[in-house]
Amino acid sequence: MxxxxxxxxxxxxxxxxxxxxxxxxxxxxxxxxxxxxxxxxxxxxxxxxxxxxxxxxxxxxxxxxxxxxxxxxxxxxxxxxxxxxxxxxxxxxxxxxxxxxxxxxxxxxxxxxxxxxxxxxxxxxxxxxxxxxxxxxxxxxxxxxxxxxxxxxxxxxxxxxxxxxxxxxxxxxxxxxxxxxxxxxxxxxxxxxxxxxxxxxxVRDRQEFERALRSDAAASLPPSSLLAALHGKTVVVAFLESYGRSAVEGSTFSPGVDAALAQGQAVLDRTGYTAESAFLDSPTFGGVSWLAHSTLQSGVWIDSQQKYDRLTTTGRLTLARAFGDAGWRTVAVVPSNKGPWQVGSSFYGYDEMFDSRTLGYRGPAFSYARVPDQFTWQTFHDRELTPGHAPLMAEIDFVSSHTPWTPLPSLVPWSDLGDGSVFTAQAASGEAPVVAWQDPKRVQQLYGESVQYTLGALFSYLETYGTDDLVLVVLGDHQPARIVSGAAANHDVPITIIAKDPTVFASISSWGWDAGVRPSSDAPVWRMDAFRDRFLAAFSPGSGLTG
Known part of the structure; x- marks a missing residue:
């Protein structure tokens, strides 16, 4: 009223x-x-x-x-x-x-x-x-x-x-x-x-971050000892997109991934390779891969875009720059990049960078993953590992296991890769993301299949082109999104070192990693920012650096 x-x-x-x-x-x-x-x-x-x-x-x-x-x-x-x-x-x-x-x-x-x-x-x-x-x-x-x-x-x-x-x-x-x-x-x-x-x-966290940036014992390592234990080796840091702990244990799709790892272990056994594995605690989860890449390379915990932007304006020693200072040619292969990557040279110190424009791929895009991992391996091998090549260090990002995990490529004979057109029919017949993502179980299945493909490409490459001087550091960047990894998943990602030379593993004997390509549930877990210093300490004898 x-x-x-x-x-x-x-x-x-x-x-x-x-x-x-x-x-x-x-x-x-x-x-x-x-x-x-x-x-x-x-x-x-x-x-x-x-x-x-x-x-x-x-x-x-x-x-x-x-x-x-x-x-x-x-x-x-x-x-x-x-x-x-x-x-x-x-x-x-x-x-x-x-x-x-x-x-x-x-x-x-x-x-x-x-x-x-x-x-x-x-x-x-x-x-x-x-x-x-x-x-x-x-x-x-x-x-x-x-x-x-x-x-x-x-x-x-x-x-x-x-x-x-x-x-x-x-x-x-x-x-x-x-x-x-x-x-x-x-x-x-x-x-x-x-x-x-x-x-x-x-804001307070960034202040702590600034203090960490100013403290870097590795910056003063003498070139004479820097990475001397890897002299003459081709070293490849291979990031496998979304390869998390949930891929190898405790999930509906981990049995399929474990089977792919078992097949890969059989390849290593046949070809004379040895592997040791553990876990790293990643600063990111479900995405923003470059935070993990920069954390591993710089030895500083990078868990936000602001920290990444600040880090890449500094002269912080990266693994790539350390290899460059020690005489290696350094290369980055980033198939997801569509344009110039300035910090690749200004911060990381790479001599050469390949991206989706320069890899020579003329096949179809597989959603976000523009270039199938097998093609990435082949192009890297053809362009950089020619007979008599200079000592080489490379970081390669393998993106076929990037969300939305559909459509997916499958392996083809290496001799048939050509310019990638061979994949046209595969991309056209794949399931559309908007369809697959209506069913969480289907998304999980596709994720597992994408990791199996990525691992299959890796082990097939080693069986086809592997050399005695190759040292591989294979790791995930982060866990997949919660729809796949589950509510209780942590930030752990598998990491594996693969090589033929037993002296490589002698250098890291104190790490206590598990034998083989699949880390056990109780394998060591390091923070990802600890890896740089431990790696440099292990392979730079006499440097005095402790990791």
Whole structure:
């Protein structure tokens, strides 16, 4: 009732809907964070506060400003909660507003590979428009709820005051109508506060990071001892995309990967190679592979894009630069790169870099993985391992096991590779990502098959082209996304050293790694940033460096 007149039924329904929106919307961040609708059982302080303020403020502009602030805060909190949930599900850490904005661009790039660039742009524009529309709608709902409370006179003020008192009492008593869900809810406010606090922690973490950058015992290693135990060897650091611990143990797809490793071990036994394996704790999870690459090479923990950007402006000694200083030719093969990679030379110190433009591949793209791993091996071998080649160190990124894991290539005779056109039929007959990703079990199966292909290409290369002077460091960059690795998966990735020369393994005898290409469940686990110094110490006798 207002002035003795009853509101039209449609107007009353609109008012009830507005009140419901004002009450429910601030609870959405809690629903997103918990992954459960149970958070809707709370009484949101944000809704009570906005109604009380709208009742108290006489000026129309002030009420509009308060309603707009309410809409903006709730939408921002929901967006932060969604990003946080997404980061936890993919890279296994919370979203940091101070560090992670650049990674959203990388995520858009992956989406573009799956649904076309135009589709990705349309999705981003649509999402931004939706967020703005929701914020405006929330503000309008708050204004209507405020008007309804005001027009109800003393009764409206009494209801608002009663709800505020109930919230305070519930907070004091710690009331939980649903286990784990407080009645006195403040989900939107808590999300904004947590996001802000996390940003402050990120700033402190970066200060610690700067101190770590300034401390580098390896920087003063004398060239005469640097990597002397590997003199005359061809050393290849082979990163296998998304090759995580879940690939080799405790999953529905690990038996297939284990079978591929067993077949690979048989190849090594036939061809005279030895292998030792362990695990590394990666700084990233589910994606952002370059953080792992830079951590391994620099000996510094790089777990954010900001740290990576800062690191690559320094003169920190990388493994590649150490090999270069010791007389090796250094090469990077990065099939996923589509343009110039400046830090490859300015920071890592590579003499030569190959990417999707320069590998000579003329076959089809397999979603994100533009170049099949087998073709990458062949091109590297043909261009760099010619008879009488100079001592060589290379990092090669093998991307066929990159999400979305479909379509997948399969091995062909090495003599048939040509310019890659042989893969055309394989890519055309593969399953589309938008179809496969409707079924988590199918995604897991495809992931396992992609790792089996990548391992098969590796062992087939060794059987076909392996040489006595080759030393391989084969490792994963990170675990696959949670949809594959599961909620309890850690950040461990397998690492294996493969060589024929027994002196290589004598140099690392103190490491205590497992024999063979599959690390056992109790194999040693190192942080990935520890590898550089331990590697340099093991193969630089007399340097005095301890790893």
């Amino acid at each position: 207002a002035g003795g007149r009853r509101e039209p039924a449609g107007s009353r329904l609109a008012t009830v809907a507005a009140l419901a929106v004002v009450v429910v919307a601030p609870l959405v961040p809690g629903v997103l964070s918990a992954g459960s609708p149970a958070a809707l059982a709370g009484l949101p302080v944000e809704a009570i506060a906005v109604v009380l303020l709208l009742l108290a403020l006489p000026a129309r502009r002030a009420r509009i400003a308060v309603a707009a602030l309410f809409g903006g805060v709730v939408v921002a909190a929901a967006a932060f909660a969604a990003l946080d949930a997404g980061f936890r599900a993919t890279v296994d850490r919370p979203f940091s507003a101070a560090d992670d904005w650049p990674q959203l661009g990388a995520a858009v790039g992956v989406v573009a590979d799956a649904i076309t660039p135009a589709g990705a742009v349309a999705a981003v524009v649509g999402l931004v428009a939706l967020l703005v529309a929701v914020a405006v709608g929330l503000a309008a709902a708050a204004l209507r709820a405020g008007r309804a409370a005001h027009s109800s006179g003393r009764q409206g003020r009494l209801i608002a005051a009663t709800l505020a008192s109930a919230w305070i009492l519930a907070a004091l008593l710690g009331a939980h109508p649903v286990p784990g869900v407080p009645l006195a809810a403040a989900d939107a406010a808590d999300t904004i506060a947590t996001t802000s606090s996390r940003a402050v922690e990120s």
